[in-house]
Amino acid sequence: MSNSRTSNAASKRKKLLFVCSEDWYFVSHRMALARAAQVRGWEIVVACRKNQAAEMLQTEGFKIIDLNIARGGLSPVASLKTVCHLISIFRREKPDVIVNVAIQCVILSTLAGLLSGARRIVNMVTGLGFIFVSNGRKAKIIRSIVRGVLRFYARFKSVQVIVQNGDDEELMASLGFRRANLSLIRGSGVDMQKYFPAGEVESREVAKQSKTAIFVARMLWSKGLGELIAAIRLLAEKGVHYRFLLVGDVDLANPDSATVNDLETWQKEGLVEWLGKRSDIPALLQGADLAVLPSWREGLPKSLIEAAACRLAMVATDVPGCREIVRHNDTGLLVKLGDAQALADAIERLMENNEFRNNCANNAYALVEKELCDAVVVQKTLKVIEG
Numbered sequence: 001m002s003n004s005r006t007s008n009a010a011s012k013r014k015k016l017l018f019v020c021s022e023d024w025y026f027v028s029h030r031m032a033l034a035r036a037a038q039v040r041g042w043e044i045v046v047a048c049r050k051n052q053a054a055e056m057l058q059t060e061g062f063k064i065i066d067l068n069i070a071r072g073g074l075s076p077v078a079s080l081k082t083v084c085h086l087i088s089i090f091r092r093e094k095p096d097v098i099v100n101v102a103i104q105c106v107i108l109s110t111l112a113g114l115l116s117g118a119r120r121i122v123n124m125v126t127g128l129g130f131i132f133v134s135n136g137r138k139a140k141i142i143r144s145i146v147r148g149v150l151r152f153y154a155r156f157k158s159v160q161v162i163v164q165n166g167d168d169e170e171l172m173a174s175l176g177f178r179r180a181n182l183s184l185i186r187g188s189g190v191d192m193q194k195y196f197p198a199g200e201v202e203s204r205e206v207a208k209q210s211k212t213a214i215f216v217a218r219m220l221w222s223k224g225l226g227e228l229i230a231a232i233r234l235l236a237e238k239g240v241h242y243r244f245l246l247v248g249d250v251d252l253a254n255p256d257s258a259t260v261n262d263l264e265t266w267q268k269e270g271l272v273e274w275l276g277k278r279s280d281i282p283a284l285l286q287g288a289d290l291a292v293l294p295s296w297r298e299g300l301p302k303s304l305i306e307a308a309a310c311r312l313a314m315v316a317t318d319v320p321g322c323r324e325i326v327r328h329n330d331t332g333l334l335v336k337l338g339d340a341q342a343l344a345d346a347i348e349r350l351m352e353n354n355e356f357r358n359n360c361a362n363n364a365y366a367l368v369e370k371e372l373c374d375a376v377v378v379q380k381t382l383k384v385i386e387g
Helices: 002-011 023-039 054-059 076-093 103-115 137-153 166-174 200-207 225-237 260-268 281-286 302-309 340-352 354-372 374-385
Strands: 015-022 043-049 063-066 097-101 121-125 159-163 182-184 212-216 243-247 273-276 290-293 313-317 332-335
Touching: 015 023, 015 076, 015 103, 023 043, 023 054, 023 097, 023 374, 043 076, 054 063, 076 103, 097 103, 103 121, 103 137, 159 166, 159 374, 166 182, 212 281, 212 302, 225 243, 225 340, 243 281, 260 273, 281 302, 290 302, 290 340, 302 313, 302 354, 313 340, 313 354, 332 340, 332 354, 340 354, 354 374
Parallel strands: 015 043, 015 097, 043 063, 097 121, 121 159, 159 182, 212 243, 212 290, 243 273, 290 313, 313 332
Antiparallel strands: none
């Protein structure tokens, strides 16, 4: 009798299936959400490319399904293969809710979900990527296709969309998504037990060294990498020198990526220190004085949320996503997109005015604690998932 009850309980357990391109990205951005859903009784399945981080997901009790999503664009052949693979996964797993993380998964997995009769699909638009900021011919064509696909998805009441900034919310509404199917949830959250300000001893040690600015992102041109290098050159020309750390890897499958040669050349010139992909981001942020991200467009950059949690002032571009967390003259400084001189001036202003920088840092920390931490974001996201 007890075995029968256990079996019935297990069969009634709802299944939440996440679709994410990379295992490491899921660990970085959605682990807290999956854990919270599991605590609430959901069975968690993650379809992603299995690499080193997959083992960590399995130890959490999540089921991992290897999913090879082609990188570098929406190739018709590769996309069709991915959609067919996802349809087979959905038909086998029979999830109660499918959650698609980031725009490429949104495009491909929503189609697969609709074709397989999914009951509820939640799309997390964490940013619109290179295709929405590039003026290249190929990007314009893909952008037009993506807009058309999203308009089609907007017809289905079973499709929910979560965006991270007001600009993307208005864009999705303009494409036909009902307000009832749109949710604005700022950011992916941050674990404030892991990302926290440096103590007084550490701060005093940092003060003895040259001031440090940190750029945490993939080494993509659309993250403002070129503008940052140009700004560093402008500062050097007037005899102003700071330590600039670039933290993140190249992404050679992405047409928007800088090359290893670019980064090594800048490092040899003494402009930057390229640290590559690192696992000690909290410590690096705690040792810095300023976070910089002159990106072309974002959802809401997790790297800046993490910087703010470590009580850092920030410099970013006045574009969707960045201005959600960098509030001009409050948590940092916003500069015009593509303006290297304005970027240089903003960096220098914050670096040379300790009181202003510290005030911005304190305000940034308070903003994350109140609105952008894991506890707040996860609660809001689960409400959308559970309907």
